[in-house]
Amino acid sequence: MLLPLFFLSGAGKPPVSPSPILLQQEELPFTAQQFHIADVVDERANKKGVAFLLPLPSAAGTAPQPVDLQNGSVTAIKSYIKQSFKQNQHLRPVVMRLKEFNLTETAAEKGRVMGKAKITVAFAVRREGKLLHLFDYSSGASYNRAAAGPAPTVEPLLRRLLASSLKYVTTWVEQEAPHNEKLAHTIKVYYEDYRRHQDDDTLFYDPARPLNWNDFQGGARVSGGFAASVFPGLSNDIESTVQDGVIHVRVSTKPYILRNLSKVLPSAKTEYTLNHEQRHFDILKLVSEHYKQRIRPEKLTLEDYESIIKYQYLEALWEMDRLQKQYDSETGHGTNHSAQERWNRKIDDELRALNVKS
Numbered sequence: 001m002l003l004p005l006f007f008l009s010g011a012g013k014p015p016v017s018p019s020p021i022l023l024q025q026e027e028l029p030f031t032a033q034q035f036h037i038a039d040v041v042d043e044r045a046n047k048k049g050v051a052f053l054l055p056l057p058s059a060a061g062t063a064p065q066p067v068d069l070q071n072g073s074v075t076a077i078k079s080y081i082k083q084s085f086k087q088n089q090h091l092r093p094v095v096m097r098l099k100e101f102n103l104t105e106t107a108a109e110k111g112r113v114m115g116k117a118k119i120t121v122a123f124a125v126r127r128e129g130k131l132l133h134l135f136d137y138s139s140g141a142s143y144n145r146a147a148a149g150p151a152p153t154v155e156p157l158l159r160r161l162l163a164s165s166l167k168y169v170t171t172w173v174e175q176e177a178p179h180n181e182k183l184a185h186t187i188k189v190y191y192e193d194y195r196r197h198q199d200d201d202t203l204f205y206d207p208a209r210p211l212n213w214n215d216f217q218g219g220a221r222v223s224g225g226f227a228a229s230v231f232p233g234l235s236n237d238i239e240s241t242v243q244d245g246v247i248h249v250r251v252s253t254k255p256y257i258l259r260n261l262s263k264v265l266p267s268a269k270t271e272y273t274l275n276h277e278q279r280h281f282d283i284l285k286l287v288s289e290h291y292k293q294r295i296r297p298e299k300l301t302l303e304d305y306e307s308i309i310k311y312q313y314l315e316a317l318w319e320m321d322r323l324q325k326q327y328d329s330e331t332g333h334g335t336n337h338s339a340q341e342r343w344n345r346k347i348d349d350e351l352r353a354l355n356v357k358s
Contacts, residue, residue: 018053020070021155023080028163031086032170034177038093038126040081042074044100049073050158051103054113057148064105067154073101077162085166092183094169095131097122100138101161103154108144115143115152119161123169125182128301132182135172137165177245184247187297187305192252193288194237205255205285207357211278218263226333227268230277231261232284234320236291238309249305253292255284275344276334282347283323289354291316 049066050073069076077098100120108114118140124131139161145152177183195206203215211230222229237252264273294312301308331339351357 018051018055018065018067020068021051021158022070023076023159023162024155025080025083026159026163028084028086028166030167030170032088032091032173034173034183035092035094035125035169036087036089037081037085037166038095040074040077040096040098042098043122044073044098044102046102047073050101051154052105053103053152053154054105054107054147056151062107069158074098077101080159080162081166084163092173092177092185093126094134094173095124095126096165097124099136101158103158105152107147111147113145113147115145115154115157117141117157117161119165121165121169123172127182127185128303130303132303134169134176134182137168139164139168179242181242181247181302183245184242184302185245187247187249187300187302189249189251189295189297189300191292192250194252194254201259202256203259205281205288207285207351211257211274211281213264213269213274215257215259216262216264217259218261220263220265222263222265227273228264228277229262230280231258232256232280232320232324233258234284234288234291234316236288236313238306240306247302247305249300249309251292251295251309253288255281255288257281257284273334276331276340279327279340279343279347280324282351283327284320285356286347286350286354287316287320287323289356290319 049068051067052064053067054062054064071079077096098120099122100118103115103117105113105115118138120136120138122136123134125134126132141157141161143152143157173183193205195204201217203211216228216230218231233256235254235256237254239250239252241248262277264277291312294315295309299308327343330336331343334340348357
């Protein structure tokens with residue numbers, strides 16, 4: 001009975017589990033000038049370890065054994081970055097989403113072992129409480145060793161892959177920061193009141209150029225039994241650029257009337273009637289000023305500024321329709337002189353408050 005026991009104790013020794021890998025600190029020869037690594041998120045499919053190594057000596061059919069970084073992968077990587085990578089914590093927060101980071105050994109021909117290492121990282125910037133994907137980075141390395149040993153130098157290989165990802169993101173962000181919208185940190189809005197008259201039909205609002213009867217070129221057939229009518233509208237052009245991390249948004253507002261749709265009865269060409277129609281134009285200008293106030297930088301977000309501006313433009317069109325109808329309803333299309341006078345004062349007061357009219 002002793003012989004079998006002695007035989008089993010000598011031949012059946014389990015392989016010794018490899019020790020955790022200590023990721024060495026170093027001083028990387030580059031510095032992050034535009035960002036800092038705010039977090040490392042482990043999104044690997046297999047989190048059992050960073051290396052899967054064949055034991056020494058490697059017998060045929062032996063499965064590789066998992067080995068992790070000392071203190072765990074994420075903790076070790078965060079510590080390495082903190083100690084090795086020069087960065088300013090007040091700059092843009094970038095998150096490393098670790099998709100792959102491993103080294104796997106497999107048996108090869110002629111008593112050799114092939115080792116393959118790979119890193120894949122999705123880099124994202126954290127802005128306004130959300131993660132914006134920047135790019136994916138992948139790199140790899142390999143070696144070939146004898147099955148009998150010596151043991152592979154795993155740690156320098158993994159460290160080199162990690163350092164290469166940090167170098168790449170540093171270079172990428174420095175190149176992209178001035179003009180990449182995802183890396184922008186501020187938004188500025190500039191307003192232009194469009195007053196250029198490029199055709200004979202469209203008249204854009206200009207406080208120095210009020211309506212006159214020559215602008216009513218649509219004939220004398222006024223619908224609804226009214227003395228005169230104008231056709232007001234509001235359009236705008238939006239252009240955005242990124243410079244030095246700032247999104248510059250230029251908004252050109254275009255309150256206008258169309259001359260060929262503006263009509264007046266020959267007998268109605270009085271100063272009073274012209275004033276009533278001018279107030280339709282003034283109301284349109286007020287709506288465009290309200291629109292500008294609703295798209296000030298503090299009301300926009302870096303992520304959704306375009307959709308916010310587009311929505312507020314729709315709001316302006318709804319406000320235009322509502323105020324024009326309210327004005328005509330309360331003044332009886334100009335027939336209620338006292339109501340007309342109230343609207344005259346109300347419009348003038350707001351135009352002066354908005355510095356449209358002196």
